[in-house]
Amino acid sequence: MDLDMRKLRYFVAVAEQQHFGRAADQLYIAQPVLSRQIRSLEQDLGFALFERTTRSVHLTAAGEQLLSEAVVVLASVDAALRRVREASRGVERLVVAFSPGMGVSKPIRAFNAQYPNVEVDLLQLKWWEQDAPLRDGRADVGYLRRPFDDTGLRVIPIGRDRMVACLPDSHRLARRRTLRMADLDGENILDQPARRTSSIEEKFELIAVGHSIGLMPRGIAAAYSRPEFAYVPVTDAEPVETCLAVAKSRRERRIRDFLRLATASLQARPLAAVD
Amino acid sequence: MDLDMRKLRYFVAVAEQQHFGRAADQLYIAQPVLSRQIRSLEQDLGFALFERTTRSVHLTAAGEQLLSEAVVVLASVDAALRRVREASRGVERLVVAFSPGMGVSKPIRAFNAQYPNVEVDLLQLKWWEQDAPLRDGRADVGYLRRPFDDTGLRVIPIGRDRMVACLPDSHRLARRRTLRMADLDGENILDQPARRTSSIEEKFELIAVGHSIGLMPRGIAAAYSRPEFAYVPVTDAEPVETCLAVAKSRRERRIRDFLRLATASLQARPLAAVD
DNA sequence: TAAAAATACTCCATAGGTATTTTAT
DNA sequence: ATAAAATACCTATGGAGTATTTTTA
Numbered sequence: 060m061d062l063d064m065r066k067l068r069y070f071v072a073v074a075e076q077q078h079f080g081r082a083a084d085q086l087y088i089a090q091p092v093l094s095r096q097i098r099s100l101e102q103d104l105g106f107a108l109f110e111r112t113t114r115s116v117h118l119t120a121a122g123e124q125l126l127s128e129a130v131v132v133l134a135s136v137d138a139a140l141r142r143v144r145e146a147s148r149g150v151e152r153l154v155v156a157f158s159p160g161m162g163v164s165k166p167i168r169a170f171n172a173q174y175p176n177v178e179v180d181l182l183q184l185k186w187w188e189q190d191a192p193l194r195d196g197r198a199d200v201g202y203l204r205r206p207f208d209d210t211g212l213r214v215i216p217i218g219r220d221r222m223v224a225c226l227p228d229s230h231r232l233a234r235r236r237t238l239r240m241a242d243l244d245g246e247n248i249l250d251q252p253a254r255r256t257s258s259i260e261e262k263f264e265l266i267a268v269g270h271s272i273g274l275m276p277r278g279i280a281a282a283y284s285r286p287e288f289a290y291v292p293v294t295d296a297e298p299v300e301t302c303l304a305v306a307k308s309r310r311e312r313r314i315r316d317f318l319r320l321a322t323a324s325l326q327a328r329p330l331a332a333v334d
Numbered sequence: 335m336d337l338d339m340r341k342l343r344y345f346v347a348v349a350e351q352q353h354f355g356r357a358a359d360q361l362y363i364a365q366p367v368l369s370r371q372i373r374s375l376e377q378d379l380g381f382a383l384f385e386r387t388t389r390s391v392h393l394t395a396a397g398e399q400l401l402s403e404a405v406v407v408l409a410s411v412d413a414a415l416r417r418v419r420e421a422s423r424g425v426e427r428l429v430v431a432f433s434p435g436m437g438v439s440k441p442i443r444a445f446n447a448q449y450p451n452v453e454v455d456l457l458q459l460k461w462w463e464q465d466a467p468l469r470d471g472r473a474d475v476g477y478l479r480r481p482f483d484d485t486g487l488r489v490i491p492i493g494r495d496r497m498v499a500c501l502p503d504s505h506r507l508a509r510r511r512t513l514r515m516a517d518l519d520g521e522n523i524l525d526q527p528a529r530r531t532s533s534i535e536e537k538f539e540l541i542a543v544g545h546s547i548g549l550m551p552r553g554i555a556a557a558y559s560r561p562e563f564a565y566v567p568v569t570d571a572e573p574v575e576t577c578l579a580v581a582k583s584r585r586e587r588r589i590r591d592f593l594r595l596a597t598a599s600l601q602a603r604p605l606a607a608v609d
Numbered sequence: 610t611a612a613a614a615a616t617a618c619t620c621c622a623t624a625g626g627t628a629t630t631t632t633a634t
Numbered sequence: 635a636t637a638a639a640a641t642a643c644c645t646a647t648g649g650a651g652t653a654t655t656t657t658t659a
Contacts, residue, residue: 062339064339080639088626092624095625099624111640113632124418128415135406143396143399143403196405363649366614366650367649370616387657388613389613389614391613
């Protein structure tokens with residue numbers, strides 16, 4: 060049921076050496092042990108990972124896939140353990156999540172300067188799960204854009220992001236300085252996606268071929284912008300609110316400190332996303 | 335040495351329940367087993383994860399960190415295993431890596447249409463490791479931007495990306511239609527970063543406060559663009575070459591098929607990055 | 610004093626070792 | 635004929651169980 064990291068390491072060794080004996084040497088274990096462990100792994104999974112004869116060892120399709128997965132799994136487990144060990148030595152850590160296109164470098168630099176002992180990580184949010192990382196502890200604070208589910212979150216509005224139309228350079232409206240919603244009547248409007256059904260890249264592709272016009276917050280447009288698109292503000296579309304958010308249950312010192320600095324830096328100079 | 339996924343699951347249960355007995359029930363094991371497994375995990379790691387009395391169980395700092403790491407590790411192992419199982423059932427998979435700002439949706443849609451049985455994944459490359467994923471098997475083909483290390487790779491040039499200057503809206507040169515390198519004399523030029531020492535966001539921040547001018551390929555500028563920046567082509571800066579790349583050792587059918595379609599679609603309509 | 614974690618002890622599955630056999634080139 | 639993987643068999647570690655003790659709010 061659980062994937063065994065030891066077996067996974069053994070598997071990687073055999074896959075890379077294409078040879079049980081050499082892999083066993085490399086792992087400092089006896090060759091029969093390795094044979095048995097790989098068989099056991101194959102039984103756990105329910106399918107073969109190698110096609111073996113006494114003269115050759117080759118990966119199956121599943122084996123190829125497992126090899127590429129194993130490399131990243133082992134590396135990320137290592138990295139995770141490193142961070143946990145750091146935490147055990149008292150290193151503090153703050154994960155700041157942000158929706159694409161929101162400016163976070165300024166408050167983070169301010170925080171870094173004042174709390175040099177706190178490691179700050181960045182986590183780019185997906186538009187279809189803005190709030191989940193704040194709930195499950197992957198992130199401590201987040202810069203989000205409405206709409207999102209704010210139950211259980213402390214939300215501090217920090218500004219509004221104006222809506223822009225995103226259209227191909229060649230479009231008849233592309234040279235306008237501003238637009239109104241009425242100008243878009245009859246166009247196929249692709250608004251901010253509500254499901255993760257298809258990739259955001261696909262939506263932009265639909266815009267590129269001229270089938271649709273995108274209507275989205277300026278920050279999103281900026282984050283995904285392409286040279287062949289024009290972006291025109293839509294003056295009477297309701298701007299979306301941008302917010303700082305934290306899970307209500309999180310009341311750690313470093314989180315309060317970050318919020319204080321972040322809201323202060325708002326006063327000092329507005330973020331890009333702020334009106 | 336190896337992190338035990340079973341123990342990790344147990345740990346998550348205790349952390350979430352804040353109670354050994356309830357966690358044991360949830361896991362369908364006896365409470366003493368759980369006590370011993372958690373102790374064993376703590377011994378493996380070398381530090382405590384919980385502060386416990388008979389009345390309360392609380393996470394230590396290291397425990398907090400491990401909890402947030404565990405959630406993502408367990409989820410990504412699950413996802414990895416799912417992909418491996420799919421592979422064992424004959425599902426083919428193609429991972430297309432791309433440097434930020436390179437248009438890949440078109441060839442991928444063409445490939446999807448013709449080979450609907452091949453799952454296509456996207457992997458956004460970091461500018462400091464464009465080629466590594468092609469070597470270690472994380473990606474099958476890549477859309478890269480020079481410079482990168484091409485030893486052992488098959489490289490197909492697909493176009494050139496013009497250099498643009500990236501500067502604050504308020505800069506004296508921001509309204510120019512084009513620039514020449516000579517115009518930038520005396521400016522603090524931040525060229526395409528060569529090390530991962532500091533985040534790319536920091537560099538853009540330096541530009542925002544007016545300390546520097548960025549000089550970068552148009553595609554990168556587009557991918558990271560912000561509303562308050564102006565982008566002006568620099569006509570006499572050497573454009574960077576954009577390429578399709580594959581590890582020479584990879585000669586699978588689906589990879590050849592993708593390359594064929596991708597180069598064909600170049601003829602049909604140039605990519606955004608192509609001159 | 611009572612709820613809850615820890616300890617003591619069993620049993621058995623499995624990782625690891627050595628010696629040997631099987632098999633495909 | 636031989637290199638290399640698989641099998642047989644042994645030991646010891648560690649996971650899981652039940653019964654019991656320890657601890658502190």
